[in-house]
Amino acid sequence: MTALDSLPPWLMALVAFFLVLGSTLTLLGAFGLIHLKSFYDRIHAPTLGTSWGTAAILLASLLTWSWVQDRVFVHELVIGICVMVTTPVTLMFLGRAALHRDRAEGGGAVPPAAAARSSADESMSSDSDPKAATLPTTLGSEKVRP
Amino acid sequence: MRRLLPHPLLTAALILMWLLLTRFSLGHLVLGSAIAVLAGLSLARIEPETPRIRSWSALFRLVAIVSVDIVRSNWAVAQLMLTNGRHGARTSAFVVIPLRLRDPVPLALLAIILTATPGTAWLEHDREAGTLLLHVFDMIDEEEWRVLIRDRYEALLMEAFA
Numbered sequence: 001m002t003a004l005d006s007l008p009p010w011l012m013a014l015v016a017f018f019l020v021l022g023s024t025l026t027l028l029g030a031f032g033l034i035h036l037k038s039f040y041d042r043i044h045a046p047t048l049g050t051s052w053g054t055a056a057i058l059l060a061s062l063l064t065w066s067w068v069q070d071r072v073f074v075h076e077l078v079i080g081i082c083v084m085v086t087t088p089v090t091l092m093f094l095g096r097a098a099l100h101r102d103r104a105e106g107g108g109a110v111p112p113a114a115a116a117r118s119s120a121d122e123s124m125s126s127d128s129d130p131k132a133a134t135l136p137t138t139l140g141s142e143k144v145r146p
Numbered sequence: 147m148r149r150l151l152p153h154p155l156l157t158a159a160l161i162l163m164w165l166l167l168t169r170f171s172l173g174h175l176v177l178g179s180a181i182a183v184l185a186g187l188s189l190a191r192i193e194p195e196t197p198r199i200r201s202w203s204a205l206f207r208l209v210a211i212v213s214v215d216i217v218r219s220n221w222a223v224a225q226l227m228l229t230n231g232r233h234g235a236r237t238s239a240f241v242v243i244p245l246r247l248r249d250p251v252p253l254a255l256l257a258i259i260l261t262a263t264p265g266t267a268w269l270e271h272d273r274e275a276g277t278l279l280l281h282v283f284d285m286i287d288e289e290e291w292r293v294l295i296r297d298r299y300e301a302l303l304m305e306a307f308a
Contacts (some may be wrong), residue, residue, distance in 0.1 A: 099279075113272070
């Protein structure tokens, strides 16, 4: 007989639902990470795990412990906020590193930096740099690297 | 008051977090408050500009909208993963989005929003040009994304922050 056995069935069902939902989303994200082809696609996959994946698992934990300890537990809120606030930092680092590498290698699969973009617009009229001028500002499906 | 608490919101949030992570007692309240005040003072040295929240209601509306959007886009991206990107028909693309926001705090909030909603990834923000390079996982209409970010998030952020 553990403390968990004192949970009423309806709460157990709710907790189980959130746990399964959260872990399924995280699994899908992990699957996407190995399955998707380009780096910029792969960057999207783990956000499933960091948004509702985390939120659902934290919700399950919050419900369980609030019942067992008989008071409202909001520790999970701190975890959730910390995950939400820190994810963009990592993502921006990775994204910008990839952009920098792809721009340095060239190939035109990624849009040029904003500074280069405005100079490309200017050179459009003078045709001094035909390569920069032909680079479109936005692109359709990029073929970056496998 | 202003001199002791240059960042009152940050100080309050830190005290709250300290009390949440420890068991509430007078000793922890004193210790947590001391650390929070010190943190506020040191941040004032690095970042003298205090973000001013003009409209709390706009901020709460934004939180509500974003919570719904996170659920919706989670569902959309999860479905795309399961169907293998509508059986290969999905295309991802870069979008350049002109932003009216200039202050670092609302920009940071926008970055959190766009990262927390699966399907959009904030890649690069150019401060001089005021443009954001966004990568969209499932691109259907480019203009739609510009309008969405401008009207759904940016407008509320501009309303919330002075």
